[in-house]
Amino acid sequence: MGCFECCIKCLGGVPYASLVATILCFSGVALFCGCGHVALAGTVAILEQHFSTNASDHALLSEVIQLMQYVIYGIASFFFLYL
Template identity: 50%
Template sequence: LIATILLYMGVALFCGCGHEALSGTVSILLNYFDVTKGPGGGLDVFTIIDILKYIIYGLAAGFFVFGVLLLVEGFFTTGAIRDLYGEFKITACGRCLTAFLMFLAYLFFLVWLGVTAFTSLPVFMYYNVWSMCQNSSSMEGANLCLDLRLFGAVTVSEDRKVCTGTEKFSRMCVSDELDLTFHLFVCALAGAGAAVIAMVRRITLSSDCS
């Protein structure tokens, strides 16, 4: 039960905060970097963000069902159930179901490791931007720029950057969008980490029960 609750909390935190952080990223790109959707509806940064949002929707729905299955399977493999049905023998179908759920748990554990690693990238990027804003007063005379081409957000031919000392950079630093988006990505990373811990806990319990 604890593993299931932790899994739900981690996935909910990741999906909710991740969705809002992506929306904040779109707002920052539009307001401060003047990035617009390319003609023809090609695969640009906004399309990728929309795809990531749909992936979040799928993760939320899929792990809701998966959490229910793990909870039911874990309930029927507890010691209390074994004491209640002392003569009950586990069938081959039950063993196969437990083995299949353990396999899914291992698979999703690896998936969430990848999700956690991927989520750490925007956290690192936003931390650098946030640090530049916090230390902008001590960097008088330095001309530092945030170039989206370095992050792969735009093509090489596009010049989309914001430099220190400009009005856009100052407005971005004092806005609530940057600070809120950074902390939302941090919460999403924490949720992904909680889901990993829950999967490890569930795998350990399944191994003990088997």
């Protein structure tokens, strides 16, 4: 058996569906993490620009939003560990 036939036989046993599903799952988690971060950062920007004139008015809300960003990172890391 030559090298080509051996490679074809070996590649025949690769679970391609599982690999594609794993890549899609990792992509989904990364997209969730990125979009959540951008959305919460945009929320803070909108809050500062349109609804608040004093930074101390929304200090607690900004801290809660930052905490939510860290929660998103925690959930994403849990998803990666779960796979």
